[in-house]
Amino acid sequence: MKKMIVILALMVPMFMLGMADVNAQGRWEFLGKRAVNYGLDRDVIPVTWRDGAFDGLKFEVKGGALNMRKCIVHFENGGKQEIELRHNFGKGSDSRIVDLRGNNRLVEKVEFWYDTNNRARNKAVIFVYGRH
Template sequence: MKTIRTLKIALPLLVVIFLIGSSFTIAPLKWEHLGTRTVNYKLDRDVIKVTAKDGRFKKLKLKVTNGSLNMHRVVVQYGNGEKQVIAIKKNFAKGGTTRLIDLKRNKRIIRDITFFYDTKNLSRKRAKVHVFGKH
C-alpha cells in the first residue's frame, strides 16, 4: 500500500523532472570562419591572423575552393607563443577539405595560422584556402 502511494507521487515527479531536463538543449558547436587567402602559383606560404576576440578553439578545418593545391603543413601559433606543426601532405581538388584538426591542449587562443603549399594549377584559377575554427 505504501509502495503504491509512493509510486503515485514519485512517478509524476520523475516525469516532470525529465520534461524540464529535456527542454534544455546544448547549442551545437559551430564553425567560425577565421580567414581566407588566395594562393600563388608556386611553392609558397600564407598567414592568416586570428585575434583573441575570435575566442578559443578546439578544432580547425581547411577548405580549398576555386582551384587545386598541394598542402604540405600548417603551423598554428597560439596566443602564448607556443606553436603546433600539423603535417597535411595532401593534394586538394577544388572543394576539398582537411580532416578535423584537433588542437593540442584543447581550447586555445590562436594568434595566426601559417600554411605551406605549392600549386601547378593549369586552369590558371587561383585556389583559395578558407580556415574555420570550432569552439
C-alpha cells in the same frame, strides 16, 4: 498499439545519438581566407583573439587545386603546433578536422606552405574554420 510503442522505442535512441553527434561537432567559425599564389609559397592567416578559443580547425579549398606541404598553428601564449596536413586539395575539397592540443586554445595565426600545379589558371583560395 504495440507496433507504435516499438517504433517509438527504436526512434528515441536514434534521435538521441543524432543530437549527441551534432553537439560533439561544436560551433564552427570562419577565421580567414587567402588566395594563394602560383608555384611554391608560404602564407599566413591572422586570427584575432577576440574570435575566442578553439579546440579544432578545418581547411577548405575553392577555386583551384592546392598541395599543402606544411601547416603551423601559432597560439597567443607563444606555443606552436605543427599539423600533419600533407594533402593534395582538389577544387572544392576540405580537410579532416584537426584537433588542437590542449583544447580551447587562443589562436594567433595559421601559417602554411603550399604549392600549386594549376593548369586551369584559377587561383586556389584556402578557407580556415575554427571549432569552439
